[in-house]
Amino acid sequence: MLPRKIADSTVRRLAIYLRFLEEFQHQGRDTISSEALANRAGTTSAQVRKDLSFFGSFGKRGLGYDVHALADRLREILGLGHRYRVIIIGAGRLAGALVQYAGFSARGFEIKAVVDRDPAKIGHVWDEITVEDVADLEAIVAREAVEIAILVTPADPAQALVDRLVAAGVTAILNFAPVQLHVPEGVDVKNVNLAVELETLSYALAHRVPR
Amino acid sequence: MLPRKIADSTVRRLAIYLRFLEEFQHQGRDTISSEALANRAGTTSAQVRKDLSFFGSFGKRGLGYDVHALADRLREILGLGHRYRVIIIGAGRLAGALVQYAGFSARGFEIKAVVDRDPAKIGHVWDEITVEDVADLEAIVAREAVEIAILVTPADPAQALVDRLVAAGVTAILNFAPVQLHVPEGVDVKNVNLAVELETLSYALAHRVPR
Numbered sequence: 001m002l003p004r005k006i007a008d009s010t011v012r013r014l015a016i017y018l019r020f021l022e023e024f025q026h027q028g029r030d031t032i033s034s035e036a037l038a039n040r041a042g043t044t045s046a047q048v049r050k051d052l053s054f055f056g057s058f059g060k061r062g063l064g065y066d067v068h069a070l071a072d073r074l075r076e077i078l079g080l081g082h083r084y085r086v087i088i089i090g091a092g093r094l095a096g097a098l099v100q101y102a103g104f105s106a107r108g109f110e111i112k113a114v115v116d117r118d119p120a121k122i123g124h125v126w127d128e129i130t131v132e133d134v135a136d137l138e139a140i141v142a143r144e145a146v147e148i149a150i151l152v153t154p155a156d157p158a159q160a161l162v163d164r165l166v167a168a169g170v171t172a173i174l175n176f177a178p179v180q181l182h183v184p185e186g187v188d189v190k191n192v193n194l195a196v197e198l199e200t201l202s203y204a205l206a207h208r209v210p211r
Numbered sequence: 212m213l214p215r216k217i218a219d220s221t222v223r224r225l226a227i228y229l230r231f232l233e234e235f236q237h238q239g240r241d242t243i244s245s246e247a248l249a250n251r252a253g254t255t256s257a258q259v260r261k262d263l264s265f266f267g268s269f270g271k272r273g274l275g276y277d278v279h280a281l282a283d284r285l286r287e288i289l290g291l292g293h294r295y296r297v298i299i300i301g302a303g304r305l306a307g308a309l310v311q312y313a314g315f316s317a318r319g320f321e322i323k324a325v326v327d328r329d330p331a332k333i334g335h336v337w338d339e340i341t342v343e344d345v346a347d348l349e350a351i352v353a354r355e356a357v358e359i360a361i362l363v364t365p366a367d368p369a370q371a372l373v374d375r376l377v378a379a380g381v382t383a384i385l386n387f388a389p390v391q392l393h394v395p396e397g398v399d400v401k402n403v404n405l406a407v408e409l410e411t412l413s414y415a416l417a418h419r420v421p422r
Contacts, residue, residue: 008411015410019389042391078410079417093308100304103389103406108413148412171419172412178230178314180253188415190408195314197401199226199289200219201359201383202319204399206290208382 006054013051014074016041021071033064083108085145087170089161090152091116091124091131094176098150099126112144117157134161141168148172155179162189221262225285227252228259232282244275294319296356298381300372301363302327302335302342305387309361310337323355328368345372352379359383366390373400 020040024032034045034052041048052070055077075081086109088095098104099111115134116122124131132140140146149170151158158177165173166187173189175181181189231251235243245256245263252259263281266288286292297320299306309315310322326345327333335342343351351357360381362369369388376384377398384400386392392400 006414011411011414012407014414015407016391016404018410019407020391040391077414077417079413080410082413082417084409084413084416093304093311097304097308098405101405104409107406107410109406109409147416148409172416174408174412180227180231180251186419188412188419190412192403192405192408193227194309194312194403195318195320196223196226196230197385197403198295198315198320198359199229199291199318200222201385201399201401202290202293202295203217203222203225203288205295205358205383206288206293208397208399 010051010054011078013041013043013047015078017048017051018071018074018078018080021067021074024067025071029067031064032067032070037065080108083110084147086111086148086150087113087115087141087144087146088150088152089115089134089137089165091118091121091126092152095150095152096126098152099129109148112146113140115140137161137164138168141165141170146170148174150174150176151181152176217265221265222289224252224254224258224262226289228262229282229285229289229291232278232285235278236282241278242275243278243281248276291319294321295358297322297359297361298324298326298352298355298357299361299363300326300345300348300376302329302332302337303363306361306363307337309363310340320359323357324351326351348372348375349379352376352381357381359385361385361387362392363387 017037020037021032034048038045038048055073088098088111091114095114099114104111111129114126114129114131115137116131117134121131122133147170149165151161151173153161155178158179159181162173162181162183166183171187173181173187175189175191178193178195183189228248231248232243245259249256249259266284299309299322302325306325310325315322322340325337325340325342326348327342328345332342333344358381360376362372362384364372366389369390370392373384373392373394377394382398384392384394384398386400386402389404389406394400
């Protein structure tokens with residue numbers, strides 16, 4: 001049994017730990033200390049131990065964590081045994097980058113469809129995926145048994161598209177549109193706002209103590 | 212005087228509030244309640260009031276916040292009066308999407324240079340920017356007086372490139388490479404990991420209580 005309510009920031013760190021554990025596996029290492037894992041992940045060993053303690057006991061005193069057992073368990077916790085079927089809404093350049101992004105497929109996220117409303121884009125073939133008409137969104141979601149939608153549209157049409165996705169049964173959305181989406185209980189939205197990331201850097205630059 | 216140590220999550224919310232305040236400005240609204248701002252930003256009015264209280268008093272009792280004054284102050288806090296000079300390291304598809312991304316320039320982030328190590332990419336012209344040879348990185352950083360670097364490379368070369376950027380005087384890095392970067396004190400790194408975002412959705416799907 002897993003605890004249901006784990007903070008988003010914890011889940012994010014688990015995903016980062018898994019990335020480094022897989023690196024260690026490729027290097028042929030069998031054990032790893034919480035200190036070494038913390039150092040790679042940019043956190044503290046106390047944080048690593050706390051994060052992992054949510055899910056049971058992985059450590060061997062004096063030996064550290066078993067790299068293979070811990071990686072397997074994190075994949076299971078993160079739901080990565082499964083392959084997820086993904087649709088991309090909006091066929092702009094960012095969508096093109098996402099379709100090409102090898103990291104998605106390697107982690108079990110398979111892009112099955114791309115849709116747009118622009119007749120100039122519909123019918124183009126991207127890596128064996130043909131851009132389809134967003135007018136057919138519901139039929140495409142059903143045909144491909146889509147579980148996750150990636151929204152890469154301007155702000156304006158985003159909420160109406162999300163309402164259609166939710167009505168069609170999609171319950172997980174990765175949102176790149178610069179707008180706060182409203183969804184019913186039971187639907188998860190993660191927002192990625194690239195300008196906000198740059199603005200946190202701007203803040204750091206503006207308030208930097210001179211070196 | 213601003214407090215130096217504001218949590219990253221607070222700065223991120225300030226950037227999101229600013230986005231919605233600017234929307235309200237375009238709609239011709241002069242005041243906004245903390246409830247309305249919280250609703251748009253997906254948080255609580257208590258959180259809004261707490262976040263803004265760090266920086267002084269913006270509210271008028273019973274009237275809400277002055278949209279224009281608060282937007283101006285948030286731009287100032289976030290250091291957005293300034294225009295920042297940006298270099299992109301790595302000329303792949305994601306870099307192409309970033310160069311096109313209108314949101315960056317609108318917020319004062321000007322992409323001045325793009326570099327790559329692939330001879331097949333060097334010399335290509337992207338929106339009036341010519342892709343240059345990463346071998347000349349230090350000279351390009353000096354020529355363009357670069358303040359922010361966006362790293363869009365594979366994991367392998369990332370740390371060596373960051374070491375060169377830091378030695379050349381760059382102190383703010385937005386990192387898309389799937390690796391934890393090590394930088395000296397006084398250099399800020401923000402990590403954007405698209406696979407980690409999808410994995411937090413995977414976690415939510417795997418542990419969802421059936422509807």
